[in-house]
Amino acid sequence: MSEAFPGPHGAPASVRVPVLRLGDVLLVTLQGDLHDSTAQQLQDDLAETIVRSGATGVIIDISGVEIVDSFLGRVLAEIAGQTDLLAARTVIVGMRPAVAITLVELGLTLPGVHTALNTEVAIELLTGQAVSSRSGGLRRETL
Template sequence: MTGHVPVLRLGDVLLVTLQGDLHDSTAQQLQQDLAETISSSGARGVVIDISGVEIVDSFLGRVLAEIAGQTELLAARTVVVGMRPAVAITLVELGLTLPGVHTALSTEVAMELLAEHAPSHRYGGLRRESL
C-alpha cells in the first residue's frame, strides 16, 4: 500500500480500509491524518478494516497498537474488523497483544460496539450536574 489511505467519516466514527502492505511513510501519514481528524471532528471511534490485508507482521501490529493508543488519548476507541483466521493465528504466534485495540467480526458490529460505549461527555472533562 503506497501513498495515502483514505479516512472516511460516518457520523462520529472514522472508517479506514487497509489494502495490501502498509509502508512506513503511509503508516505515519495515516496516524497523523487520524489524529488530526479525531481532534477536529470529535469522532468517538475509529474502525479499521483489515480484510484486504493478507499478512499481518510485527510492523502492522505495532502500527495498529500505536493508532489505538493515539486514539485513546484523544478520547476515542479503535476497533479492528475483517481479521482473517490466519491473521489472528499469526498475531498470537508473534506474541502481539495489540493493547487498546478492540475487535469485531464486521463493520456493523464495530459500529454497534462504539455506539454502546459512546461517552456521555466530550471536550472539557466531566460534566457536573447542579443540585
C-alpha cells in the same frame, strides 16, 4: 488520481489511506502492505481528523490485509494508543483467521484494541447500540 512517486524502500511517497467519517466514527480500510511513510501519514491523518471532527471511535478494516507482521501489529497498537489519548476507541474488523494465528504466534498483543467480525457490529459497539445476537461477531468478556 494523483501520481505516486517512489519514496524510500520503493514505497509510493504520496499514497494516503482514506479516512472516512460515518457520524462520530471514522472508518479506515487497509489494503495490502502498509509502508513506513504511509503508516506515519495515516497516524497523522487520524489524529487530525479525530480532533477536527470530534469522532469518538475508529474502525480499522483489515480484511484486505493478507499478512500481518510485527510492523503492522505495532502500527495498529500505536494507532489505538493515540486514539485513546484523543478520547476515541479503536475497533479492528475483518481479521482473517490466518492473521489472528500469526498475531498469536508472533506474541503480538494489541492493547486498547477491540475486535469485531464486521463493520456493522463495530459501529454498534462504538455508538453504544444494543448488539443483536443475529449480528454476531462482538467479543465480550464477562466476569
